[in-house]
Amino acid sequence: MSKKLNSDIPQEAFDWYDSYAHGGMDRRTFMKKLGTLVAVGYSMTMLTSALLPNYALAEQVSFNDADIKATYESFDSPHGYGKGAGYLVTPTNKTGTLPVVLVIHENRGLNPYVKDVARRLAKAGYLAFAPDALFPLGGYPGNDDEGRAMQKTMEHTKIQHDFVAAAKFIKQHPNSNGKLGAVGFCFGGYMVNYLAAIESDLIIAGVPFYGTPASKELRKNIKASLLVQLGELDERVNKSWPEYESDLKQAGVSYKMHMYKNANHGFHNDSTGRYDKENADLAWDRTLAFFAEKLV
Template identity: 65%
Template sequence: MQQRESVDSTAVIPQEAFDWYDEYAHGLIDRREFLNRLAGLAVLGLSVPLITAALSPNYAQAEQVSFNDPDILAIYQTFPSPDGHGEGRGYLVQPAKLEASAPVVLVVHENRGLNPYIKDVARRVAKAGFIAFAPDALYPLGGYPGNDDQGRAMQKNLDRAKIEADFIAAASFLKSHEQSNGKLGAVGFCFGGYVVNMLAAKMPEQLDAGVPFYGTPAAEQLRANVKGPLQLHFASLDKRVNATWPDYEAQLKANAADFQAHIYEGVNHGFHNDSTGRYAEAEAELAWQRTIAFFQEKLG
């Protein structure tokens, strides 16, 4: 099932700048090329510092649930990852008044480590009544460095297969948590969306609900394993990721998988991230409401 929605918004930054930022953020062009392209927009009266400030994260804007919110308890927790980097570490957040078991949700970051936005997403998940766990792929290198550009470079230098093994180990660790009800969900963004799709392909019997936001599918040879349930979110202006969707959708249909896909009109890759100029509040809120409702339905 696929639905399209449109929510009115006013764009100030030209679409080319968003497209170039996406290329830069995913390693298709380097920072010099990105800035050179932005300089060409000066004729429109937009300075490079103005555009880069709007596109770069301001994490002070991204806190929707405070780390000391009385409704949650947050700690850092290590877990074994024998097929990955040996040991992983993540941000574990659970409802403060949890008296019995609860569903668990893995929260997977973008391609730059466990930044403040993703930690806030984990707190939002816990605020909704789930036990949330957000691993940091950069833990073997000391963890998220406090800077997205540096974090992106660090993650790029790690062994991709070991990173994936770490997230598989984290999912297994979380599903067997002493207060887990045995139902595992996963939500991820960008690279994290890919990880959710990968988990759906590599551990279909263990993943009870997956929500990839603008994520590419798992390797083609694995896609026949995907059963769902999946709820997929896409941005209509995200050409790079959307180009992978038709083949993936066809495979999901061939699998008779349980899935639903939502494409949000007029928004960019990263529209859920409320720390940058790509954020689209109405669409992000709608997608998040759907995400929580989906987890409530599938995980109990």
């Protein structure tokens, strides 16, 4: 039997979930593969509870926390879906203008985990804005499977335009100090790389967690500093890193990459069994230090 991680779950199960979550296999195939583990003694309940999100575990900062105020704000996106919206979280114990961070979700809409990340940033003193790519379809539907299916039906180019519009909206917010950073996870990590590349002066600091790079022809435009966060076991994303690093060096980009030992894709997401608290805490501490250096 293979090496086991997180409640004695075989690594293959995490790899299968990653493939399922990113379109590499359908749900029926995913469940069938999990069934092969049941046949050798694993409980399906144990497997699914470890792999599928439980958002009750993901609230580190309550929406009732007195140090923050959360609202929903809309913005125009003329080149995207026309109108966008997101979750805006503001510190209540700060005065004057604030450094700003755009928070970008995975490929399933603005789920509770990503909203909590926005609250964590506001708690740390940032104006945080987390757009929902699914807003044109009614918003995050309440579960990741449906959210993933919804986002898959959308035009990728229009989604990208919506996030560019969101970045410009929050950068120009009355409470903004004009210094914009971005952090994103999975699809959101890709979007951080894309925002850094599509307009050289849009963001000044980006933290892509396990995200693939923007298209090769755009990478020469990157001027923002990047803090790249990768999980050692994430073969799908990691195979894009050597070429991306070469292009960053050629473009003279200030960057640093951290590879987290024995960490899976999604290791920062504390709602699933892929969560690795030690690596997630370290990656988050590095993220906050990076934004404090670049944005404050």
